[in-house]
Amino acid sequence: MKPLMFATLLAAAATLAACQTSERANTYAPVAQQAPQGVEGSWVDANGLVSTFSAGKFATRTTDTNTTMATGTYLTQPGGLIEISLFSNISKSASKANCSLVTTRQLNCTSSSGAQFTLNRQG
Template sequence: MVLARNALMESMDMKRFRIIAPLAVMSLALAACETTGPVGGNVPVVSRAPAGIEGSWVDPNGIVSSFNGGIFETRATDTNEKLAEGNYRYQSPQLVEIDMRSIVRGTSSKVNCALVSPTQLNCTSSSGSRFSLTRRAAG
């Protein structure tokens, strides 16, 4: 009886092994697979709006203001003449303070601007005048 029981146990162990072994091999094979992107460089390019206020902005009169690494400049579109210059610093990710000197008027002022969307900057000068700038398209 003991021999029959041992033979039965060995038979059950072999059945389990025949079922489990292929599953284990398949699991290892699948685990070794890696997923990669498309081959050949055909990866689509996603265009993102620049972060913060860096870049060029235009007012309703067509005057272009640029913000670059803490330096602020305003130029006439038709002549490229510099109209104002200064520095800017972030008060928060959406609020910027500009120290501006008007070359045309010979005056200095502070301007506070709020980035209300990736393409719109609403500004208020220290004298209380308000204006909006729209981000220029890259290119």
């Protein structure tokens, strides 16, 4: 078989395979989006502040100017308790909060001073 003829047959086979793969891919139903797990992601409080949890890091920002209000870390304990250690850029002090993931979209928290607040998942 001549090299040019072989290359032409190889190209035709690749094109045919691509068409068949494409047809099969179109027969599958779209994959449903999974419900969020844990606290990873963005949450908003009653004042409109956005708290972001990502890989053990925590930050709270304003929505209007994106000013960082607080930063810190978090740990997820057995039983769904989330322990947040944070530093407030406003009061220049460290504090803690314990939160409970009551649903995939609601996080109920109590600060070390006893103040209670709720965060709701964005999106």
